[in-house]
Amino acid sequence: MKVYKIDYLVQKDRVRKDVFVEIGKDGKIIGIQKEFNGDYDVIKGLVLPGFQNAHSHCFQYAMAGMAEIHSTVNEPDDFWSWRDSMYKIALQISPEQLESVATMLYSEMLRFGYTEVAEFHYLHHDKNGQAYSNLSEMGERLMAAAQKVGMKITLIPIFYQKGGFGKEVTEGQKRFLSPDSDKYLELVESSRKSAEKYSKAKVVKGIHSLRAVDEKSLQNVLKTKESELPLHIHISEQLKEVEECQAFYGARPVEWLMDNFDVNENYHLVHATHLTDSEVSSIAKSKASVVLCPSTEGNLGDGIFPLREFQSKRGRWSIGTDSHIGLQFMEELRILDYGQRLISHKRNTFYSQEQGNSGFYSLEQSIFNGRKAMGRDTENFFEIGEDFDAVVVDLAHPLLFMSNPELKLTTNLFSMDQTSIKEVYVAGERLVTGGMHNQIDSIWMDFAKTMDELKFRLS
Template sequence: NKSRKNQKISTQNVRRTDRHFKRNEQMSKVWKFDGLLQEEGWLTPCYVKTDSKGHIEEISQIRPNDTGHLESVEGFVIPGFQNSHSHSFQYAMSGLAEIHPDPASQDDFWSWRETMYSIALSMNPDQFEHIAAMLYAEMLSHGYTHVAEFHYVHHNKDGRPYSNLAEMGERLVSAAKTAGIGITLVPIFYQKGGFGKKAVEKQRRFISKTSADYLELLSASDKATNNYSKANIGLGIHSLRAVDQHSIGEAFQESKHSPIHIHIAEQLKEVEDSLAFYNQRPVEWLLDNFNVNKKFHLVHATHLSENEVAGIARSGAHVVLCPSTEGNLGDGIFPLHSFQEQSGNWSIGTDSHIGLNPLEELRILDYGQRLTTHRRNQFISPTNGDSGLFAVDMALTSGRKAMGNSNETYFKIGQPMDAVVIDSKSPLIATCEAKNILSTLVYSGDRTNVYGTLVDGEWKVKDGRHQKLDGILSNFKKSLSELKIR
């Protein structure tokens, strides 16, 4: 009986903790899992020893010589998913833009954006933080252990900066800390209302007038990440339509070692406007005017010519694909097949959070390609034909780069034990050989397959439940009832 057994384990845990350690102080411990994914394949069974910070000390097939606490888990462990693109506040409007009272009227990305603006204008910092904390707890429940927050709601409702310039960014870091997810805060430079156009009133909370203003915000945001050991900073340009050429150049000069995130070519109208203004397509223009390199993460990059596909791949830049949101907004389909043939790198993001399941993002991405090409093997794997493994590996390795994390090893000694534990007892996992686990998971899995999520060697989600759900949910409900948007 699963729940009884888990109860027993957790009771033992608590007793030992009480006897030997103060509250909130982690102990070094040994985990036993049914299997752990490594680059060479599954290690079955697997013991992992973690230190007092939750970092990995040892990985082996036999139990380490250690008298410390052993926690035995009936699960297969894979590295935590990386969510490379998030606008946390948009979670509050998930599903709400699907009611179309006038069937004759045109509803598209741009009309959706009007609703999104009014929600962005309505939130105070507390509400903003509570929504983000709920979202991040839900992300953890789906197996994400790190998120890149593409953050542009910077200022007070009247458009004036808060006395703490990075007030709202600090709230996101605080929300991530509450939920226990890693965060790469990407404060966004947002300057204009469109190519060559002034920002409009509705965009007042987003605006940095000059690159100097933005760099000040970036520096304040960087300081805000000091409040949490799992927070770091990235640099972000909203889009080519939102910042002028000169200012983009000035911002890029400050990028130091950070990842650089930018929305690009999401909508056809954006491509048309770019052609009208710059006489070039967005990606074409970006590649021609800046030293685009492997630090760049081009979000969406939906509409590309063959030259642009080749140009991105050659530059080493990554793309961030958000298939559930891109589908929901009717953006279009990224030319994945051609990009992969040229060894392009991509990761996934949940963007507007209409979907939060990383497995679903991978499937929608694959199925979009299958539906348009009538071929099934779309994820191109140079080493073997396992689409599930390829998808998990690509989303992880490119996703970590989107976070500014240079670790290329799935589980590495000295690195945090951030992992998703797949329930060994779910029917299809319980009955398949280790080599079939990832394809089974990616193509037939959902949240119910996630037994738990570990961050820094601690259960953030256990037995499908976030450990701080009650408090986070109650704040979320309070804020949503104040906002009256749902």
């Protein structure tokens, strides 16, 4: 057993000062109390719950920043041209290289305070589009990378079948494909077997998007047993996708999904950027969560999610870093908040009838719904029986130091970046010290070798 005396522990609706947290050998919290008689260590700072990254495409980290050199002002550069660049990278990367990129990315996520990631994984096959002898070879590389650095991973092998609504697949998509739902379910099964080797991994199902899977196959996969939830799907990210869905199904993506499936609190709808008022209401009513990826959505020019309307109907949301163009959790929250302020001319984005503190409110949404995206329900940020996953914010900054406990939370949200994070714990183990991952030297060497091989960033 280990005991920490914590300066400031952030719970759901208050910051507790000078509390003792007892942690068992398995990394789970066994006590949270004001008094303790015995030996203990001290964690100085503001202790937040580990952040949840509810949407990641690991391999895209290798191309972050590369699609920012625009050829000419006359040529369109949008989501679809970005997607062509992304496909080129997806076609090149080997299993070893994917593991190396994932190891660097996940160590960076930890350094930035994320302790758990939902990996929306569709890069399944070899460079010729053939299955590896181990069907889940690529997914296993992601789980191995997460295990190596100490990150918890929910691997979502993604069902990707079509090139678009009623369209054949293209050359760039050949590594992603499962021809039918049976083949996809074999991949899920193989991934589950692989996950048994990794204590920090679990596997759930996901659909790339309505455009990537036909209706019958979708029905086969969405007839899911409770034990196999949660379920993740991209939806309504781009206007073109909405128009094509209307032409093909005669309904908008969210409208069609709601009409045809029993969407409930176990669904995690990624982006859901373009919504009518009635779609906003139907998602909120279903209790499904929307996974928002503000830096990627901004970078790709997706659009602005109608958060104010969604929140007014008690909609639920979490945060993902998707393409990893940005990795800072506080920045993701700020982009989300400021986008709403700019279009509404109002300042109060993050609030509910019960909670007017933006810091508590945004953590409540992103942590609780982020954990649901990983398949677990909790009632508080730190509670008995749960792992001690924690982010320690250094209070040495003058503004943080000279603030009352609740103001420390909002000051950190709006005025700090990841440099204020000095330690990160997963299941009671300290993995980040002094703002650096404990294994960064070896991770760096391996990543440098991989990027040298891949050449595309350096040529």
